[in-house]
Amino acid sequence: MKIGFIGTGKMGYPMAQNLLASGKELFIYNRTKEKADPLAAFGAKILGCPKEVAASSDVVITMLANDEALLEITAGSEGLIHGLHEEGIHLSMSTVSPKVIQEIQSMHAAKNQILVSAPVFGRPDAAARKELWIITAGPLEAVRKCHPIFQALGRGYSNFGEEPARANIVKILGNFLIMTVIEALSESFSLAQRAKILPQDFLSAINQALFRSPLYENYGQLIVKKAFSEPGFTLQLGFKDATMARDLVESYRVPMPYLDVVYWRFLSALNHGKAELDFAAISSEVFDSWEDHPPLK
């Protein structure tokens, strides 16, 4: 199976490396060519545009930052849709809106091409360790065909049926849950610290007592250590996900007050110039509301 790979950024690069390491034949395009070039040393062929990549591949993976990039790469003048053969698979692994997924699904269908949506959970370090968890949705046979790709990239996958956009809803709601973890931990750390309990001790206790979860442990450590300057995932990208979650609220009319709270944390953090810090830096907005201020009686 010949595989195309478009988007070798923070997430895409280690994913492409793992595909190459598993012996796959890989054709690569990246807007900033220099970021993809080192992969040539591992056997990848670097091509000049998405259309060329698609023409050389049975499955084209896209790993891009947002809806606009996905639309351009797919349907722009040199987009992959113009190169992919009939029955060829576009495997979209980006965290993008269900709406854009439905749009490009229709465009592919018109050309007898197949769209599988497969956004991933995990930061770049997890991608490098092949520990991603993949959420898939699309025509069953096409999902099955992609199985060796998923195996080369992660710990496993959960499939959500034939409608590609469902995978994106699950991914956005998963990111919403991570935001709630950041807010809830930040509020409890705040009160603990004010009561002279070290957040580090508190985190250790509640992880042993309650969660026993690597996610709580990892995000807890980022928040406790205020380790925001080397983002695995930027606050700007987190804000994009919060915005997509709000769009879902509007489409489906399901009140989500926890989303509202973190949404205004994001707005506040962006106003404070934190866009390029780690996602977990929204916690610093919680701390700002009390830290260095004596409790008024």
Place this chain on the structure above:
Amino acid sequence: MKIGFIGTGKMGYPMAQNLLASGKELFIYNRTKEKADPLAAFGAKILGCPKEVAASSDVVITMLANDEALLEITAGSEGLIHGLHEEGIHLSMSTVSPKVIQEIQSMHAAKNQILVSAPVFGRPDAAARKELWIITAGPLEAVRKCHPIFQALGRGYSNFGEEPARANIVKILGNFLIMTVIEALSESFSLAQRAKILPQDFLSAINQALFRSPLYENYGQLIVKKAFSEPGFTLQLGFKDATMARDLVESYRVPMPYLDVVYWRFLSALNHGKAELDFAAISSEVFDSWEDHPPLK
């Protein structure tokens, strides 16, 4: 070491059983004597009042529902404080307010008695399986003396230093975090279900992808199955904890908007007659806001 045990309710009963099973000599009091009586068959001595229990014991454990019960059992006319010898230990394992713990700490100190606070994380089924996690605080030597008790009751413990009330702050904040899990899962299940994704499938995916946590798995299942009629912990007791958390907010002046949201879920659930349902039934208030109502355009 002779151990007293006061309060053989849903939590206390299996804990007393585990202490007896580990070969400890146990003196028991319970307000409703019939609830304690079956423990006599396992070797416990059932006595007539807290004072008598304390007079027979080196360490008296209390496992009670709230501040009022703890005050009455400790300092009422037949309270344990009147029976406990000097250097005797009162091991308070209830989830009560830091304030009442400070009050009874002073009363014990005046009689040269020692208070250790050791509230527990885990429901009655976890207590029965010896899987509690215990949060301790109090004079170090006294905490050490209680070590064999903790071993007989749980998986382990986290110690928070000499000030007993600190353990209660940690416990209340831990329960706050559980409330945030219920709210966050309920909101995401709501949106998933509205988008025709089964909450059961969603829970399974996010637990594999993100949390990998027995707490998310167990509360997630309670919410998905709406299994509220056999409470391990009632909504009324959860409301007590939310109230104590709000008292902490007021004392320490740390804004906690996530607490505010779940607090009004509790109020709404109580108004809807759900006090004796499981704690997790606050999720039904989230579902009520959209279920059976078509999404308006």
